[in-house]
Amino acid sequence: MNDFKALPDLAPPASTSGFIGWLRTNLFSSPLNSVVTLIVMYIMYLTFVPMFDWAIFSAVFIVDDPAACKEAGVGACWAFIGDRLNLFTYGSYPTEQIWRLDICFVLLVLSFGPQFFEAFPYKRLLGLFSLTVFPVVSFILIKGGMLGLEEVPTDRWGGLALTLIIAYVGIVAALPIGIALALGRRSEMPVIRTFCVVFIELWRGVPLISVLFMSSVMLPLFMPEGTNFDKLLRALIGITMFQSAYMAEVIRGGLQAIPKGQFEAANALGLSYWKSMRLIIMPQALKLVIPGIVNTFIALFKDTTLVLIIGLLDILATVEAQIQDPSWGKVNVEGHIFVALCFWVFCFSMSRYSQKLERKLHTGHKR
Amino acid sequence: MADPTRTTSNSSKTAIWNDPTFRSIAYQVIAVALLVWFFYFIFDNTLTNRAKSGVTTGFGFLNETAGFGILMSLIDYNETNTYGRTFVVGLMNTLLVSVMGIIAATIIGFILGVARLSHNWLVAKLATVYVETLRNIPLLLQIIFWYKILREYLPGPRQSIHLVQDSVLLNGRGLYLPQPVPESGFGIVIAAFVIAVVASVIIVRWAHKRQEATGQQFPSFLVSFGLIIFAPLAVFYGAGAPMSFEYPALKGFNVQNGLRLLPELTALWWALTMYTAAFIAEIVRAGIQGVSHGQSEAAHALGLRNAPTLRLVVIPQAMRIIIPPLTSQYLNLAKNSSLATAIGYPDLVNVFMGTTLNQTGQAVEIVAMTMAVYLTMSLLISAFMNWFNTKMALVER
Numbered sequence: 164m165n166d167f168k169a170l171p172d173l174a175p176p177a178s179t180s181g182f183i184g185w186l187r188t189n190l191f192s193s194p195l196n197s198v199v200t201l202i203v204m205y206i207m208y209l210t211f212v213p214m215f216d217w218a219i220f221s222a223v224f225i226v227d228d229p230a231a232c233k234e235a236g237v238g239a240c241w242a243f244i245g246d247r248l249n250l251f252t253y254g255s256y257p258t259e260q261i262w263r264l265d266i267c268f269v270l271l272v273l274s275f276g277p278q279f280f281e282a283f284p285y286k287r288l289l290g291l292f293s294l295t296v297f298p299v300v301s302f303i304l305i306k307g308g309m310l311g312l313e314e315v316p317t318d319r320w321g322g323l324a325l326t327l328i329i330a331y332v333g334i335v336a337a338l339p340i341g342i343a344l345a346l347g348r349r350s351e352m353p354v355i356r357t358f359c360v361v362f363i364e365l366w367r368g369v370p371l372i373s374v375l376f377m378s379s380v381m382l383p384l385f386m387p388e389g390t391n392f393d394k395l396l397r398a399l400i401g402i403t404m405f406q407s408a409y410m411a412e413v414i415r416g417g418l419q420a421i422p423k424g425q426f427e428a429a430n431a432l433g434l435s436y437w438k439s440m441r442l443i444i445m446p447q448a449l450k451l452v453i454p455g456i457v458n459t460f461i462a463l464f465k466d467t468t469l470v471l472i473i474g475l476l477d478i479l480a481t482v483e484a485q486i487q488d489p490s491w492g493k494v495n496v497e498g499h500i501f502v503a504l505c506f507w508v509f510c511f512s513m514s515r516y517s518q519k520l521e522r523k524l525h526t527g528h529k530r
Numbered sequence: 531m532a533d534p535t536r537t538t539s540n541s542s543k544t545a546i547w548n549d550p551t552f553r554s555i556a557y558q559v560i561a562v563a564l565l566v567w568f569f570y571f572i573f574d575n576t577l578t579n580r581a582k583s584g585v586t587t588g589f590g591f592l593n594e595t596a597g598f599g600i601l602m603s604l605i606d607y608n609e610t611n612t613y614g615r616t617f618v619v620g621l622m623n624t625l626l627v628s629v630m631g632i633i634a635a636t637i638i639g640f641i642l643g644v645a646r647l648s649h650n651w652l653v654a655k656l657a658t659v660y661v662e663t664l665r666n667i668p669l670l671l672q673i674i675f676w677y678k679i680l681r682e683y684l685p686g687p688r689q690s691i692h693l694v695q696d697s698v699l700l701n702g703r704g705l706y707l708p709q710p711v712p713e714s715g716f717g718i719v720i721a722a723f724v725i726a727v728v729a730s731v732i733i734v735r736w737a738h739k740r741q742e743a744t745g746q747q748f749p750s751f752l753v754s755f756g757l758i759i760f761a762p763l764a765v766f767y768g769a770g771a772p773m774s775f776e777y778p779a780l781k782g783f784n785v786q787n788g789l790r791l792l793p794e795l796t797a798l799w800w801a802l803t804m805y806t807a808a809f810i811a812e813i814v815r816a817g818i819q820g821v822s823h824g825q826s827e828a829a830h831a832l833g834l835r836n837a838p839t840l841r842l843v844v845i846p847q848a849m850r851i852i853i854p855p856l857t858s859q860y861l862n863l864a865k866n867s868s869l870a871t872a873i874g875y876p877d878l879v880n881v882f883m884g885t886t887l888n889q890t891g892q893a894v895e896i897v898a899m900t901m902a903v904y905l906t907m908s909l910l911i912s913a914f915m916n917w918f919n920t921k922m923a924l925v926e927r
Contacts, residue, residue, distance in 0.1 A: 189649075189650070189651035189652075190650060190651055190652060192649060192650075196649065196650050199650055199653060200650060200652055200653075203650075203652050203653060203656065204652070207656075351554070352554050352557060352558050353558070354558040354561055354562055355557070355558060355561055358561065358565065364909075365901075365905065367908070368901075368904060368905040368907075368908035368909065369865070369901045369904045369905060369908075370865035370866065370868040370869075370879070370904055372868045372869060372871065372879055373868065373879060373883060373897065373900055373901055373904065376879070376883050376887075376897060377897045377901070380887065380893040380897065381893050381894060381897055383579075384575070384576045384579050384580070384893060384894065385571075385572045385575055385576060386575060387575055387578075388575075388578065388579060388582065461666075465666075465667075465668040465669070466668070468668040468670040468671060469670060469869070471670065471872065472869075472871060472872055479668070479670065479671055479674075483674070493682060493683075495675075495678045495679070495682060495683075496675075496678075496679070499671060499674070499675045499678070502671055503667045503671055503675075506666065506667055506668055506671070507663065507666045507667055510666035510667075511662065511666045514666065
């Protein structure tokens with residue numbers, strides 16, 4: 164008897180592996196699929212080739228003279244963006260004071276960058292820093308008027324910096340109010356509960372733009388005569404009210420996900436209401452809703468552009484004003500694409516972050 | 531327990547401020563007092579401020595003459611009409627763009643959602659790129675972007691872009707669609723349509739009852755679909771096609787005839803549609819993926835073929851997941867239509883909260899009325915959602 168010896172395996176047929184195999188399973192798996200693929204490819208050819216040509220190959224990137232952008236056959240004029248980049252980032256903040264904004268940007272990156280890294284040990288501490296110390300320090304730096312810093316009035320704030328300020332204040336101020344409202348909505352006291360429900364549903368039912376209109380025309384009416392309300396402050400109050408209602412609903416979702424046993428266990432240990440909330444319920448509930456909070460933040464961040472309508476110069480409003488400049492020709496599309504890109508980078512990375520968190524948090528709560 | 535004196539002494543010693551019932555009542559009384567004080571403070575200040583600036587209080591201004599024109603109106607309107615009528619005009623424009631947006635966004639959103647799950651790699655990736663791009667860019671930016679493109683990059687009337695064999699014209703002044711002109715006898719067609727709808731509702735109910743009772747199936751979907759499409763068509767041609775289309779055409783320096791959509795409306799509609807479609811696509815995808823694979827496998831095991839599996843097993847369960855977030859997207863779209871004010875489309879916020887407020891100075895009344903409109907809309911939609919959820923909730927044993 165001969166020893167049985169297996170022959171080496173044959174290589175899989177070329178049509179099922181490698182690049183060709185991939186093509187066959189993903190693009191040409193059936194006659195219908197092949198037709199669809201070809202049609203889509205043709206449409207992509209028709210649209211993407213001129214688009215790339217406009218945006219990259221015949222675009223003007225660096226130029227001294229704006230007139231070069233107006234020549235025929237020239238694509239996108241990115242030089243315009245480069246020329247106005249400072250304005251788009253800092254608005255009309257005094258040039259010699261810009262270092263103050265720069266410090267805030269760096270602090271912002273330092274307090275949120277490490278949150279993306281799994282191994283970073285002091286996440287909680289850093290989170291606390293970014294919600295408490297950071298806003299105060301930034302406010303002092305940006306507003307000035309103390310510690311020997313020259314005061315910069317709020318109507319000089321603008322550009323991307325203003326957009327970030329509004330979004331950040333909105334989220335930081337809305338978080339505690341949202342927590343209070345969420346607790347109130349689940350309270351056993353009917354008056355408090357009714358008040359919270361009405362407050363939340365009222366703000367959630369109306370568009371942000373009407374809230375902004377309201378805060379800009381009605382707040383001055385509500386205050387005793389002589390109270391001078393800053394335009395930015397009025398917008399911030401409106402945004403915070405609006406945002407805290409949404410935040411409350413997100414947090415309520417987290418509270419509802421906590422099993423009843425946790426509340427009962429806290430009671431059984433003799434903890435008071437606030438102690439049980441602070442030590443037992445909130446840490447669990449907030450952890451659950453971080454993705455939800457990030458998603459609300461994304462929505463808020465996009466909504467900050469609405470302050471353009473009540474006359475604040477955020478990044479979109481600044482770009483809108485600059486593209487009117489006739490010396491560069493028609494630069495609408497370039498300007499808008501630049502703003503879109505700024506928002507897209509922020510929102511997309513945040514949504515990826517929240518998806519990652521969701522996946523990470525999901526595992527521990529499967530029942 | 532063993533020591534009865536302890537419990538009695540304990541309860542008698544409990545201070546009144548440690549009694550939970552008393553505490554809760556006290557908190558609520560304080561809350562009410564604070565609220566009353568707050569509203570009194572606001573109310574009082576508002577009255578004082580108004581008296582200073584000479585603005586009257588109340589809704590009397592609604593009967594005064596408006597004296598300004600509105601770009602577009604679905605009902606008759608001119609400068610001599612009242613402020614009250616500007617409210618109605620704005621409201622109708624808001625509803626118009628909302629309904630147009632909801633229809634278009636639903637169609638595009640469903641197509642995109644299915645495309646994201648396509649087996650074709652290219653189609654799935656393109657849909658993903660679309661969704662991830664559009665929903666991460668502020669809507670206001672998109673609206674302004676499309677509006678500027680329509681206004682500045684499209685040619686004048688003489689160089690209009692001709693679409694669909696010259697029946698649709700697009701230029702910097704708007705989008706011109708063929709205008710349907712009903713002629714005498716068109717009422718019969720509408721009547722036929724209504725009868726067909728009523729008949730198909732009856733047929734569906736009857737078929738359902740019969741199937742419950744006897745198990746016999748009836749192709750009620752096909753029959754009612756055919757009825758709704760072909761009955762009005764047959765009547766239409768039977769009555770001698772009592773409708774003609776007025777096509778837009780270039781006359782002199784401008785396009786005449788046809789149904790003109792203002793560039794403001796076109797840009798707003800387009801942007802709202804594209805933006806909301808991205809969100810709807812995600813909802814549809816999540817809904818379809820939310821139906822567990824075991825369901826379609828079980829259906830196959832029972833001997834159902836692909837089409838009935840989809841129609842009877844997958845889609846009904848997916849719709850249960852899809853419809854609640856879908857309605858809230860519709861609500862979002864209606865609320866987002868208020869961004870129209872940035873490009874000057876005369877919606878409720880632009881006309882009423884903008885021009886009317888500026889002219890009359892009746893801030894409180896106008897803001898309250900506008901907010902009431904949106905609140906009513908959102909309460910109606912959430913009422914629908916609750917009704918739907920109770921109707922569709924899984925009946926568990």
